[in-house]
Amino acid sequence: MERLEQIIASHAGREGPLLPILHDVQAEWGHVSEDAIRAIASALNLSRADVHGVVSFYHDFHEAPEPHAVVKLCRAEACQARGVEALVAALPDYPRVKVEAIYCLGLCSVGPNAMIGSKVHARLDAGKLGALMETLA
Amino acid sequence: MTVVRISDDALAIACGADDVADAFAKAGCSVERVSSWGMQWLEPLAEIDGMGFGPLEASDIARVLDGTSAKAIGRIEEHPFIAKQQRFTFARAGKTRPLSLDDYAVNGGWQGLAKAREIGGQATIAQVTESGLRGRGGAGFPAGIKWTTVANALADQKYIVCNADEGDSATFADRMVMEGDPFMLIEGMAIAGLAVGASKGYVYIRSEYPHAIAKMEAAVRASAHIVTPFVAEVRVGAGAYVCGEETSLLNSLEGKRGEVRAKPPLPALEGLFGKPTVVNNVLTLAAVPWIMANGAAAYAAVGFGRSKGTMPIQLAGNVKHGGLFEIGFGVTLGELVMTIGGGTESGRPVRAVQVGGPLGAYHPPAEFHLPFDYEAFAANDGLIGHAGLTVFDDTADMSAQARFAMNFCAVESCGKCTPCRIGSTRGVELIDRIRARSGRAADKVETLPQMHNARRAPRSLGDEIALLEDLCETMKFGSLCALGGFTPYPVLSALRHWPEDFGA
Numbered sequence: 295m296e297r298l299e300q301i302i303a304s305h306a307g308r309e310g311p312l313l314p315i316l317h318d319v320q321a322e323w324g325h326v327s328e329d330a331i332r333a334i335a336s337a338l339n340l341s342r343a344d345v346h347g348v349v350s351f352y353h354d355f356h357e358a359p360e361p362h363a364v365v366k367l368c369r370a371e372a373c374q375a376r377g378v379e380a381l382v383a384a385l386p387d388y389p390r391v392k393v394e395a396i397y398c399l400g401l402c403s404v405g406p407n408a409m410i411g412s413k414v415h416a417r418l419d420a421g422k423l424g425a426l427m428e429t430l431a
Numbered sequence: 432m433t434v435v436r437i438s439d440d441a442l443a444i445a446c447g448a449d450d451v452a453d454a455f456a457k458a459g460c461s462v463e464r465v466s467s468w469g470m471q472w473l474e475p476l477a478e479i480d481g482m483g484f485g486p487l488e489a490s491d492i493a494r495v496l497d498g499t500s501a502k503a504i505g506r507i508e509e510h511p512f513i514a515k516q517q518r519f520t521f522a523r524a525g526k527t528r529p530l531s532l533d534d535y536a537v538n539g540g541w542q543g544l545a546k547a548r549e550i551g552g553q554a555t556i557a558q559v560t561e562s563g564l565r566g567r568g569g570a571g572f573p574a575g576i577k578w579t580t581v582a583n584a585l586a587d588q589k590y591i592v593c594n595a596d597e598g599d600s601a602t603f604a605d606r607m608v609m610e611g612d613p614f615m616l617i618e619g620m621a622i623a624g625l626a627v628g629a630s631k632g633y634v635y636i637r638s639e640y641p642h643a644i645a646k647m648e649a650a651v652r653a654s655a656h657i658v659t660p661f662v663a664e665v666r667v668g669a670g671a672y673v674c675g676e677e678t679s680l681l682n683s684l685e686g687k688r689g690e691v692r693a694k695p696p697l698p699a700l701e702g703l704f705g706k707p708t709v710v711n712n713v714l715t716l717a718a719v720p721w722i723m724a725n726g727a728a729a730y731a732a733v734g735f736g737r738s739k740g741t742m743p744i745q746l747a748g749n750v751k752h753g754g755l756f757e758i759g760f761g762v763t764l765g766e767l768v769m770t771i772g773g774g775t776e777s778g779r780p781v782r783a784v785q786v787g788g789p790l791g792a793y794h795p796p797a798e799f800h801l802p803f804d805y806e807a808f809a810a811n812d813g814l815i816g817h818a819g820l821t822v823f824d825d826t827a828d829m830s831a832q833a834r835f836a837m838n839f840c841a842v843e844s845c846g847k848c849t850p851c852r853i854g855s856t857r858g859v860e861l862i863d864r865i866r867a868r869s870g871r872a873a874d875k876v877e878t879l880p881q882m883h884n885a886r887r888a889p890r891s892l893g894d895e896i897a898l899l900e901d902l903c904e905t906m907k908f909g910s911l912c913a914l915g916g917f918t919p920y921p922v923l924s925a926l927r928h929w930p931e932d933f934g935a
Contacts, residue, residue, distance in 0.1 A: 312686030351688040353670030370600035375748035400603040403471040403753020412641035416445035
């Protein structure tokens with residue numbers, strides 16, 4: 295709770311501080327909890343429904359922790375043109391890794407691409423993607 | 432000591448540039464991390480005394496250093512991909528270290544801002560207006576008119592907002608500006624601020640671009656003393672495609688759900704926090720320092736018809752020579768895809784080229800004569816958008832691409848207006864029914880028998896297609912913003928040019 299207050303305080307004085315606060319909370323705990331929503335709403339003089347509405351609108355924020363390692367695989371058109379759908383179809387199941395779709399990493403001439411954390415990987419084929427999944431599983 | 436220059440942009444890193452740089456350093460070379468030349472099929476690309484080598488792996492460097500590498504491409508500046516370009520915005524690409532204030536100043540940086548300070552706000556707007564610069568984000572609205580509106584608005588506070596929510600597939604020019612030449616964007620924002628009387632600027636960057644965010648934050652800190660009294664700040668999006676739409680972006684910056692606002696009021700009059708706001712794309716603002724430093728006439732002298740100046744065109748997808756190619760408007764689509772891009776990487780025939788991102792139309796090779804120009808594309812049921820080209824070979828299933836576009840709209844719709852929110856979902860169902868009839872994989876075919884007003888008898892294929900076209904018209908003219916309004920472009924173009932993929 296103390297850490298949460300620190301985060302909120304660090305954005306005091308900014309115009310429109312809600313998104314920066316939510317980003318910091320998500321980075322710290324991996325999700326934005328019910329308690330955090332309550333505290334943020336109170337600090338910014340918003341209703342809990344307002345904050346919940348924002349948290350649920352954006353793909354980046356989650357209200358519950360994600361138990362799996364996440365591979366964000368680009369499924370947008372440029373990666374489709376370079377065969378990402380065939381890659382997905384042949385992908386074996388890695389029980390502790392979740393493959394999420396992301397739409398464009400801006401590496402559109404060297405796809406299929408993926409992002410793990412903030413690390414980006416290009417020119418993926420079944421072997422390279424499989425090796426990445428192994429390191430996380 | 433041998434000096435090796437290697438890009439540190441996200442694409443080069445994703446292709447393994449860090450490993451290659453480490454290998455050169457271990458071999459005793461001095462490694463400089465610079466911006467990318469934009470020849471992405473050659474990344475990681477190393478430059479030694481002007482000579483290029485790529486695409487490299489760490490195991491290649493011994494041969495590079497002893498002069499026997501088969502990956503030598505000759506002098507980079509003489510490479511046809513570079514030599515054919517007219518680089519205004521990307522004049523420094525490949526040549527400077529992105530966060531070096533010295534490199535920036537020595538290579539023409541801050542001259543535009545100095546000029547603006549010398550001639551004042553009104554004359555600055557006049558220059559931008561005379562240059563013919565149109566918004567590079569997609570809509571193509573004249574920048575000078577927008578700036579004039581904001582300048583003439585009376586308010587205690589005005590804002591410059593840079594739209595760096597580059598979410599379109601096949602676009603990466605904004606990312607390359609932010610990662611390769613961040614001071615240019617800050618200079619452009621400072622000039623805009625001076626011109627319209629705004630002391631504060633926000634760069635709204637999508638969260639999918641962590642490298643760009645880090646570079647821009649560092650660049651904002653490093654240049655604060657130069658652009659003062661203008662203050663720039665970086666803000667990070669949270670994974671919502673619709674926030675690339677200017678009014679959604681403003682709501683998001685204010686800390687709200689990224690729902691679009693109805694216009695009017697125009698953001699130029701009531702924008703961020705209700706104040707007059709210039710919202711321009713990265714490429715628009717990044718073009719401004721060049722215009723100010725070199726003069727409006729020099730910029731307007733290049734281009735085609737009412738599309739003045741240069742466009743950084745992004746070649747992506749299944750293309751042999753993918754990358755960033757900046758040239759004056761007017762080059763034909765076929766020249767871009769076949770000559771400059773070298774055709775498909777797979778070696779198979781080109782079937783379709785999507786121009787303008789997920790909301791852009793698919794064009795068949797029969798339209799390769801089209802000149803790259805706002806009006807010419809609009810007249811052919813297309814748009815140039817942010818100038819991203821996605822090349823598909825003949826294995827592409829065009830009704831699947833149409834379904835993807837509709838579904839993307841359904842997932843990313845902000846929900847504010849009915850044509851986009853409901854129309855896109857109904858559109859997916861319709862395309863599924865059409866695909867099922869032609870024996871293609873239908874992901875989810877709904878017949879809705881429980882609805883009291885549902886049709887009992889199935890429609891004919893022709894009726895279903897007519898319904899899809901009608902739905903697209905409703906979305907086009909009834910949606911509040913480009914997400915719902917432009918999704919019909921990929922759908923209708925696929926239907927029109929490849930009816931066989933819809934079973935027709």
